[in-house]
Amino acid sequence: MNALQRFLDSDFIYSFKRNPVAMVSFGVVVLVVLAAVLAPWIAPHNPFDLASLNLLDSLKPPFFQTDGDPSFPLGTDDQGRDVLSGIMYGTRISLEVAILAIGFSLTVGISVGLIAGYVGGSVDAVLMRIVDVQLTFPAILVALLVDGVVRAVLPPSAQEALQLDVIVFAIGISRWPQFARTVRGSTMIERGRDYVMAARVIGISSPRIMATHILPNVLGPVLVIATLNLGLAVLDEATLSFLGVGLPPTEPSLGTLIRFGNDFLFSGEWWITIFPGATLAVMVLSINLLGDWLRDALNPRLR
Amino acid sequence: MALLDVIDLCVEFPTRRGILRALDGVSFSIDPGEILGVVGESGAGKSLTGAAIIGLLEPPGHVAGGQIVFDGKRLDNLSQEEMRAIRGRHIGAIFQDPLTTLDPLMSVGKQLIETMQTHMKLSDRDAKARAVQWLEEVGIPAASERVFAYPHQFSGGMRQRVVIALALCAEPRLVIADEPTTALDVSIQAQIITLMKRLAADHGTSIMLVTHDMGVIAETCDRVAVMYAGRIAEIGPVENVVRSPHHPYTEGLMGSIPSLEARVERLRQIDGAMPRLNAIPKGCAFNPRCGKVIERCREERPVLLPTATTMAACFRANEEAA
Amino acid sequence: MIAFIIARLLQAIPVLLVVGFISFAMFQFVGDPLVALLGQNFTAEEADAMRHNLGMDQPFLVQYVNFLGRVLHGDFGISYRLAKPVGELLAERLPATAELALCAAILSLLVGVPLGVLTGIKRNALISRVMMMLSLVGVSLPTFLIGVLLILLFAVQLGVLPSYGRGDVVHFAHWSTGLLTGTGRVALILPAVTLGLFQMTLILRLVRSEMLEVMRSDHIKFARARGLTPRAINFHHALSNTLVPVITIVGLQLGMLIAFSIVTETVFQWPGMGLLLVQSIGVADIPVMSAYLLLIAVVFVTINLVVDLLYFAVDPRLRGGGK
Numbered sequence: 001m002n003a004l005q006r007f008l009d010s011d012f013i014y015s016f017k018r019n020p021v022a023m024v025s026f027g028v029v030v031l032v033v034l035a036a037v038l039a040p041w042i043a044p045h046n047p048f049d050l051a052s053l054n055l056l057d058s059l060k061p062p063f064f065q066t067d068g069d070p071s072f073p074l075g076t077d078d079q080g081r082d083v084l085s086g087i088m089y090g091t092r093i094s095l096e097v098a099i100l101a102i103g104f105s106l107t108v109g110i111s112v113g114l115i116a117g118y119v120g121g122s123v124d125a126v127l128m129r130i131v132d133v134q135l136t137f138p139a140i141l142v143a144l145l146v147d148g149v150v151r152a153v154l155p156p157s158a159q160e161a162l163q164l165d166v167i168v169f170a171i172g173i174s175r176w177p178q179f180a181r182t183v184r185g186s187t188m189i190e191r192g193r194d195y196v197m198a199a200r201v202i203g204i205s206s207p208r209i210m211a212t213h214i215l216p217n218v219l220g221p222v223l224v225i226a227t228l229n230l231g232l233a234v235l236d237e238a239t240l241s242f243l244g245v246g247l248p249p250t251e252p253s254l255g256t257l258i259r260f261g262n263d264f265l266f267s268g269e270w271w272i273t274i275f276p277g278a279t280l281a282v283m284v285l286s287i288n289l290l291g292d293w294l295r296d297a298l299n300p301r302l303r
Numbered sequence: 304m305a306l307l308d309v310i311d312l313c314v315e316f317p318t319r320r321g322i323l324r325a326l327d328g329v330s331f332s333i334d335p336g337e338i339l340g341v342v343g344e345s346g347a348g349k350s351l352t353g354a355a356i357i358g359l360l361e362p363p364g365h366v367a368g369g370q371i372v373f374d375g376k377r378l379d380n381l382s383q384e385e386m387r388a389i390r391g392r393h394i395g396a397i398f399q400d401p402l403t404t405l406d407p408l409m410s411v412g413k414q415l416i417e418t419m420q421t422h423m424k425l426s427d428r429d430a431k432a433r434a435v436q437w438l439e440e441v442g443i444p445a446a447s448e449r450v451f452a453y454p455h456q457f458s459g460g461m462r463q464r465v466v467i468a469l470a471l472c473a474e475p476r477l478v479i480a481d482e483p484t485t486a487l488d489v490s491i492q493a494q495i496i497t498l499m500k501r502l503a504a505d506h507g508t509s510i511m512l513v514t515h516d517m518g519v520i521a522e523t524c525d526r527v528a529v530m531y532a533g534r535i536a537e538i539g540p541v542e543n544v545v546r547s548p549h550h551p552y553t554e555g556l557m558g559s560i561p562s563l564e565a566r567v568e569r570l571r572q573i574d575g576a577m578p579r580l581n582a583i584p585k586g587c588a589f590n591p592r593c594g595k596v597i598e599r600c601r602e603e604r605p606v607l608l609p610t611a612t613t614m615a616a617c618f619r620a621n622e623e624a625a
Numbered sequence: 626m627i628a629f630i631i632a633r634l635l636q637a638i639p640v641l642l643v644v645g646f647i648s649f650a651m652f653q654f655v656g657d658p659l660v661a662l663l664g665q666n667f668t669a670e671e672a673d674a675m676r677h678n679l680g681m682d683q684p685f686l687v688q689y690v691n692f693l694g695r696v697l698h699g700d701f702g703i704s705y706r707l708a709k710p711v712g713e714l715l716a717e718r719l720p721a722t723a724e725l726a727l728c729a730a731i732l733s734l735l736v737g738v739p740l741g742v743l744t745g746i747k748r749n750a751l752i753s754r755v756m757m758m759l760s761l762v763g764v765s766l767p768t769f770l771i772g773v774l775l776i777l778l779f780a781v782q783l784g785v786l787p788s789y790g791r792g793d794v795v796h797f798a799h800w801s802t803g804l805l806t807g808t809g810r811v812a813l814i815l816p817a818v819t820l821g822l823f824q825m826t827l828i829l830r831l832v833r834s835e836m837l838e839v840m841r842s843d844h845i846k847f848a849r850a851r852g853l854t855p856r857a858i859n860f861h862h863a864l865s866n867t868l869v870p871v872i873t874i875v876g877l878q879l880g881m882l883i884a885f886s887i888v889t890e891t892v893f894q895w896p897g898m899g900l901l902l903v904q905s906i907g908v909a910d911i912p913v914m915s916a917y918l919l920l921i922a923v924v925f926v927t928i929n930l931v932v933d934l935l936y937f938a939v940d941p942r943l944r945g946g947g948k
Contacts, residue, residue, distance in 0.1 A: 148906035285765035391852030
């Protein structure tokens, strides 16, 4: 029996197949990710192509309302941009930011955790103290303040161009401590194992032991946490963009779309904000449902 | 008349792979003031029997057949609320680990008062006086000062004394003690056993003592039931079961106790292990491990029948004696 | 008891010093305070004089200590954007945020804890399953989206509740309250629900899982075996034993409440500290940001201290007393 077959026969897949909620959530996540990734090819319009915009198309309601236009299924905003295409491109940007931010977080967290756990002593004490202090503050608050400070430091000319990097940095820096803590814990366990002792005895350097021997063994749990954090990072980005300190209007993420649409709530153009909002909510809900199922599937006692 | 009559009791657990029968036709009785020991390996159904009697089987486990008659009244078909009024008031319980059986956030006195006032009409003052009395009776030194101390302020042995006081404070006529000494230091076990014996005699309480320790049984009980794979293998007066067992399983069990009197070359042990509940063999559950197995044992299930000195569920019990 | 409080306060000091240092570093090195104070055009002499006045020519550590001294006197510098002392600005906005966060906290506790107990006790009942599904939806909806949806429903469609501002307020010395006026109370409803809803669902889920954990414990089985009533078991024995972990999380959640009040205040244009912060971040108004950071650190340290004291009240094992 090959590895794929074994995987398909495992309890894990069995429990997945028996759980319609998990299957539907998984389907939704796959669908949303596909729509986002393939946006440039499958979206009905390109909201960034200013030449294609026509003000005559502005503020059209979704197709099921009386004035709806089937070529703009979810309506248009005040510039005549297609809401559906905006959502697809917006999700793409949201996911891009979240993945980059979590990647950055992981890099910092794993490095710090490895060093703290492997070196120990006062290095460990100082690093873990920093982790403790930062964990006192909610991640979103850290991201907000870091974002603000970095903007203040940057010259105004560079701000526009670097906005995406700034927000990735801000969200990434707000989430590294928990990765550091997890990695440190597993590193301390691995450090005591015989194979590490043996590697030290034959004179392999510490950085090399950490990278080639310890890292592969501590990666598992931290990757699970990282996956679950992806949903949170999407929410972080949306929140920052909604507050107006996230991505610029030229690169509208889901949060930015909701913020713009917010101005039209009172004049009755609800679709500009509700559709992006619903997309965000459904995507995060699906990720949470998947996370819930994953936790139960991996730990049957908690059921 | 017997205080408790358990008649053909069956307990089942529905599972994904089918129904597991954890107790299968268990019958015994306990007389007023009597101490009945229940022994067997873990998983034999000793604790389940106790839980079924006080109506605290963990769902999805449930009584699937038979009767439990207490003081002339059937318990197995009572509603939850009716059964609750019986627990503590008529049938008490003592659990294994005194470190976890007491609520850590409530003083021992308050737990006593709460229990007594649930079942009896008592003023706060009387209840408190009684709580102190009970603590004194179970041998807590300086009881009147420590009545409102918290469980963590007592040692393990002292906590088990508090648990005993809690089980007896509403003056039940029967106490089910589930491995009451297993979690304690050996030096304290004897004290707790002595205390339980004394209290049972003073208050005329019957005890069903569940344990896997034959030494404790021999020292404490009037009669003993030996359980195997959810069935009773042998039951009878302690003296007789220990000295002249009629069921091969009991014999094996007795052979595994070190004795000071009899000089044996080496302790015997029973080969193999008790079957899992989903793989109990046809006929006598013990037949694959039995040294005296005959063809009939593999086909037909033996029932409890009187022997010279005990009751045993073995086709060869009487031929042996004859 | 007193020794315990002192120990806890001593533990809090390094946290405050670190945060103070970050705040100081922001204040001193990010942006240029000279530009802020002197305007764009100033001579080198003026700059030196101002540096001297501000103590910026002194050694680094002295500057830090001076900074801490000023902060302890409530002097957080001058806002670049509003040209007013930051201390004054924050004091003005504090009551709005405090009232909002408090109402949201009370709401989330009053609804979240009982529902958590209920779904914990009757874990297989239909209503519990429905509640759990709803709570997962609640956890997945970002705060700002809840705010937007509530505005759409109650302010735009039904037109029964105001969608922004604080209504009329009454002033008492340094405090302003909206709780005493009709418009003030009405204006509080949507923001408080928005802020409280997310926390409520988290608290519900937490209380439920702690309840399930405690219901499995031996002392609950023993309480059943003693024939105690379900009421006594659920509320005296089970609930009190879930309190310790619940208090921890609720304490952390209060911190989250303050963080998310920033979002809620922005959605509803609620004139509190969070809105001030967001507006300040937009224009890099560093003194406001650094003061906010310090203030929040003090609030969090206080919350942690209160949590520790509550442990004390709830759990006799911590109160000591030997065998």
